[in-house]
Amino acid sequence: MTTPTAQTTEVMTQEQASWFADTFTRIVGNVSAAVLGKENVVRLVVTTLLSGGHLLLEDYPGTGKTQLARALGQTLQATSSRIQFTPDLLPSDVTGVSIFDPKAQTFEFHEGPVFANVVLADEINRASPKTQSALLEVMEEGRVTVDGVTHQVAKPFIVLATQNPIEQAGTYKLPEAQLDRFLMKTSVGYPDQAATVEILHGSAQRDRAGALQPVITGQAVSDMVRLADGVHVDPSVLEYVSTIVAETRRAPGVVLGVSVRGALSLVRATKTWAAAHGRNYVIPDDVQELAEPVLAHRLVLEAEAEFEGATAPDALATVLSDVPPPTMRAAGA
Template identity: 50%
Template sequence: MTTMAGPRELEYLAGVTGAIKSAIESVIEGKPEVVDLAVTVLLAEGHLLVEDVPGVGKTMLAKAMGRAVDCTVRRIQFTPDLLPSDVTGVSIYRQERHEFEFKPGAIFANIVVGDEINRASPKTQSALLECMEEHQVTVDGVTHRLESPFIVVATQNPVEMEGTFPLPEAQRDRFMARVSMGYPSANAELDMLGHHGEHDPLAGLRPACDANTVRSLIAVARAVYAADGIKEYVVNLVRATRSTPELRLGASPRSALHLLRASKARAAISGRGHVIPDDVQALAPLVLAHRLMPSAEAQLARRSPADVLTSILGQVPVPAPRVATSSNGSWPA
């Protein structure tokens, strides 16, 4: 029998996540929706891709998230000459002991900040594939597990900018969600000049919880109830992206799993023990859009994957709320 998240666990989760978001928002001015998504991805055991032009706070968001949780944090500056072994680690032969010793790379941390990930070569980017999906690293035939929680928060500049490489489709698919920072409002930018101009905002940021607490919160989010109707809705949305002529590459089965996990985490943060269609609809553009590739006709019509997703969300029937029972598995009203 599946254990469901209880009211006490959900109340505790809401309190801790509220403290985490407050800590991050003390550094990131005027971007509550971006902070909400970052915490949601953390509880859903996913990875976050932050994409935008330089100077809008992408790296600051990733570093603030690392400071808000008292756990191991490593930063990787991706450059064209970065090697895969710099990320995963390398085995060094110790002559005095006549044996190889494994030196862990920067990926061995709870929160890995990958700065400007698309400035590295595709070979180095691909070194993250096993780490992100299987939470392990294999070097010289030996597998090393990565400690939970494990999240990669990567920043990326638009591919039109000089010195960037597009992320491989397999790697984009491993990021649970992609978000764009955008420019701050005039008031938020004015506050930033007042606060950040006098001192480093990260210096005063105190952790809101530790790694053990995050692991317990992940377990609570995982136990949030998703009825059969909600799961069918997720599958129908994903399958619709594969059949529309406006997309030449639709969403993968992995994306359906990521969308459901993120919806559970969003529901838990909202204090609900069950997923509703609003959770799925709010997260679908953030979870699915970066995995899709528009057709030539859609590009000529200047229809982005986000535009296509908006149309799909309007066409796929939304499940009606019903009272849950042990027999029908419907989601609660």
């Protein structure tokens, strides 16, 4: 796959935006062949990948979380790995370990499963907080430090983590610092009637994700990430994002609002979302469509508010309804 020649200017051209949208659609279509009836969720996953972020999938058992993550790995012509998180998993089982070589009289570093382009962290909340924290550095900075030596991971790099919200026995809640490092959090949900019938009709095919063929190289993904950085964001849209984030910190029943990292994540995601729609500029609708998957999991509610049935998505929806978006003209559209 050939990427359009990069321009000297940082702003994405319309030609590049059209190529980006076409390629984005091909990736989504390939992944959707394994995860039926969930195109919108797949679009969020691919947006996370092309925004240089990480994704947390929280849903009930049997909804296709692992299948979705594996389908993305199969779609890329790149390396992928799976880490099954368990209570006895050690940090070195994730990052790797230095082993002494008696012949060379030196320590040799053996890479862990985190050294892959697509890392599936299955049931991440089953590991201890110490093991969970092994992912903090690599998710934020794309590198791992073992015994004082820094090792860079491959690019592109994405962590797709799954967790079950129902079964809490033997699990450890993800700390806010780690949740903040996930660009998006979403759920797959149960398929509709038509998709369910199609899945049942193809029941003989036990591994839909394994049958997928790659449609894009890792280098092309890195090129798309760089192209998305060149999408124009009008100052009025940046003001809109900043106001939303500030209001989450003052919202009733909210103990902890959205951080600056969260605001940056939203801007990055809206750039990719705009390019996926063939535009080289962001509009307020992009912010509204991505606000919940990007921001909701970063809110911490008061215990009393949660007891009364309040949820982070509801609190965020109230903020969005109270903050007027900029006009289309002011947004540069």
